[in-house]
Amino acid sequence: MTINLEDESKIEIQGTDLPALARKVIEAALDYEGCPYEAEVSLLLTDNAGIRKINREHRNIDRATDVLSFPMLEYDSPSDFSCAEAEACGCFHPDTGELLLGDIIISMEKVREQAKKYRHGEVREFAFLITHSMLHLFGYDHMETGEAKEMEKRQEAILHSLNILRILR
Known part of the structure; x- marks a missing residue:
């Protein structure tokens, strides 16, 4: 697995190796x-300024947000990876053969803000946003109630498997 991580924020979560956690x-x-x-x-x-600019350029929404997801694949149904082989769109890296899933953009300022707002740790918020975004990269959405419940169930299961729990502070 390859993670191309770029940190423009220089905001740290004390005592946490962000690349390893990601x-x-x-x-x-x-x-x-x-x-x-x-x-x-x-x-x-x-x-916040960086994600606001990207949000404005790509979604015509002129405000900061916590996370943006830009999937490379279009799924017939979420996590149906058979579409990758069926597509002739170059969804595999030509050198490594890895499946190109897409891009995740996180505002580290929002990680701090939302950890305080939701009264849990910054590690949990950071992990939650990555998990949420990964599900978008797999084709999940939360536009309808049923979809939202399915995403929430999967998010919690993934975080629970890592013992990253929502402990209120």
Whole structure:
């Protein structure tokens, strides 16, 4: 697995190796969803100004958000990886053969803000946002109530498998 991590934010979570945590969460999501391929994910850590700019440019929404997901695949149904072999769109890296899943962009300022707001730790918030975004990269969405409940169930199962629990502070 390849994670292309770029940190523009320079915001740290004290005592936490963010690249190692990101790798652990991404691997857990891949395993939980049964991805049959080695995969590549790009992860950008930015601040509110950076994510606001990207949100404005790509979604025409002029505000900061916590996380953005840009999947490379279009699934017939979530986590149906058979679409990867059926597509002739170059969804595998030509050198490594890894499945190109897409891009995750996280505002580290929002990680801090939301950890306080939801009264849990920054590690949990960071892991939650990666998990949430990975599910988007697998084709899940939360536009309808049933979809949202399914995503929530999967998010909690992945985080629970890593013993990253929502402990209120």
